[in-house]
Amino acid sequence: MNTLVLANLSALIFFLMSCVLDYPEAIETSLDIALMDALKRASETGKIDFFKFPESDDFENIPQDARNKLTTAKVALGKLLFHETGLAVNPMLTVSAGTYSCASCHAAKAGFQACKAQGVGEGGAGFGMRGEGRLLNNQYPLESVDVQPIRSPSVLHVAYQQNMLWNGQFGANGVNEGTYNQWTEDTPKEVNRLGYEGVESQAIAGMEVHRLEANQNLLKHTEYNTLFKQAFPEIDNKQYTTEHFALAIAAYERTLLATEAPFQQWLGGNYEALSENEKRGALLFFSKAKCSTCHTGPALNSMQFYALGMKDLDDQAGTLIKDEKENQTANLGRGGFTKNEADNYAFKVPQLYNLKDSPFFGHGGSFKSIKQLVEYKNNAVKENEQVPDRYLSPAFEPLGLNDTEIEQLSQFIEHALYDDNLLRYQPAELPSGNCFPNNDAVSKIDLDCW
Numbered sequence: 302m303n304t305l306v307l308a309n310l311s312a313l314i315f316f317l318m319s320c321v322l323d324y325p326e327a328i329e330t331s332l333d334i335a336l337m338d339a340l341k342r343a344s345e346t347g348k349i350d351f352f353k354f355p356e357s358d359d360f361e362n363i364p365q366d367a368r369n370k371l372t373t374a375k376v377a378l379g380k381l382l383f384h385e386t387g388l389a390v391n392p393m394l395t396v397s398a399g400t401y402s403c404a405s406c407h408a409a410k411a412g413f414q415a416c417k418a419q420g421v422g423e424g425g426a427g428f429g430m431r432g433e434g435r436l437l438n439n440q441y442p443l444e445s446v447d448v449q450p451i452r453s454p455s456v457l458h459v460a461y462q463q464n465m466l467w468n469g470q471f472g473a474n475g476v477n478e479g480t481y482n483q484w485t486e487d488t489p490k491e492v493n494r495l496g497y498e499g500v501e502s503q504a505i506a507g508m509e510v511h512r513l514e515a516n517q518n519l520l521k522h523t524e525y526n527t528l529f530k531q532a533f534p535e536i537d538n539k540q541y542t543t544e545h546f547a548l549a550i551a552a553y554e555r556t557l558l559a560t561e562a563p564f565q566q567w568l569g570g571n572y573e574a575l576s577e578n579e580k581r582g583a584l585l586f587f588s589k590a591k592c593s594t595c596h597t598g599p600a601l602n603s604m605q606f607y608a609l610g611m612k613d614l615d616d617q618a619g620t621l622i623k624d625e626k627e628n629q630t631a632n633l634g635r636g637g638f639t640k641n642e643a644d645n646y647a648f649k650v651p652q653l654y655n656l657k658d659s660p661f662f663g664h665g666g667s668f669k670s671i672k673q674l675v676e677y678k679n680n681a682v683k684e685n686e687q688v689p690d691r692y693l694s695p696a697f698e699p700l701g702l703n704d705t706e707i708e709q710l711s712q713f714i715e716h717a718l719y720d721d722n723l724l725r726y727q728p729a730e731l732p733s734g735n736c737f738p739n740n741d742a743v744s745k746i747d748l749d750c751w
Contacts, residue, residue: 374531379553386740404738412658418666420453427743458600465499472499504547523732559720582713606647610683612667
């Protein structure tokens with residue numbers, strides 16, 4: 302055997318050994334095979350890849366609005382603007398100027414949620430470790446504090462939501478086809494008339510709702526001017542409006558994908574990424590527990606609305622409800638938007654990744670653990686007496702899970718769907734030099750940012 306052959310053979314052996322060492326996950330068990338079969342049955346395509354995310358920079362395969370195409374420059378700009386407290390130039394009181402951002406209620410450390418039952422934007426102070434320390438600024442009149450009458454949903458995986466919010470009110474298409482009469486003039490819903498999908502519509506409306514503005518001063522005195530030119534080269538007059546700011550933010554939000562969660566690793570072939578209990582929980586999720594009937598696709602969500610009799614935010618201690626009429630409308634869920642009585646008390650099916658980053662679950666934050674929520678679904682007994690039984694979804698029925706199965710299903714949702722590296726989506730710093738996600742004095746101490 303000549304030297305060249307020996308060298309090639311040695312290289313092949315080394316390569317094969319490397320594969321074994323680097324990819325022990327390729328060894329699958331009977332439990333893995335059973336889970337694959339369940340996934341194929343639950344998939345719309347018959348393939349397990351139906352549940353797998355594209356990479357966050359794989360723009361061709363991330364769902365997007367045709368009028369707001371994803372580009373590297375636009376996403377990079379949006380990443381900064383989402384966290385930019387310098388957009389807070391239109392607060393009710395000057396004490397809040399430059400102190401809050403989109404990320405105040407959707408922080409990366411909280412799984413892009415608020416880490417509180419009720420998020421606080423303008424008029425808040427502090428952050429804590431993950432957003433749990435965000436409190437009301439005692440200098441602020443309660444009627445001016447920016448809070449919503451419903452729990453702030455996560456912005457993870459909004460790319461898989463054609464219509465946004467618990468009631469699905471934002472977005473000109475999808476489930477909102479035929480709801481034009483509800484796009485009321487001089488309300489946030491009017492933004493639907495621009496024709497964008499939900500992510501873009503909500504971002505545009507959110508700028509006004511949360512009193513954020515297209516701060517032209519930032520464009521003049523920071524590198525934002527260059528970043529905008531790169532993101533929107535077609536804008537000749539360089540007069541960037543609130544819409545451009547919002548479109549960049551929406552582009553960034555569409556790339557927020559929990560690609561490093563253990564379940565995503567398992568889908569990619571790393572069969573050691575899940576524990577045995579998590580695999581059994583996943584098998585329950587996609588079979589006996591029927592979770593995937595509603596929670597489907599890569600984000601394990603859907604554009605469907607169900608009345609499950611959960612408590613509302615105003616039932617929770619410590620929440621601030623300012624407008625009784627707005628509150629009552631929010632508590633009607635989809636029906637509060639469509640004005641169709643059949644839609645009353647029905648709320649959109651949420652995505653399920655990184656839930657444990659914020660210990661509040663349901664549209665009213667009434668559940669304090671994932672296991673508690675699973676037990677509620679398993680028992681199917683409404684907790685909100687304000688919801689008449691006739692509105693409850695036929696899908697809200699006992700699942701028949703025993704204690705062991707409840708624990709396994711809870712472990713799958715809590716741990717297998719948890720990406721512990723979401724800080725990769727957070728900028729290192731802002732062109733403005735401001736602290737983020739909040740820039741008030743208390744938050745600066747919490748964040749060790751000066």
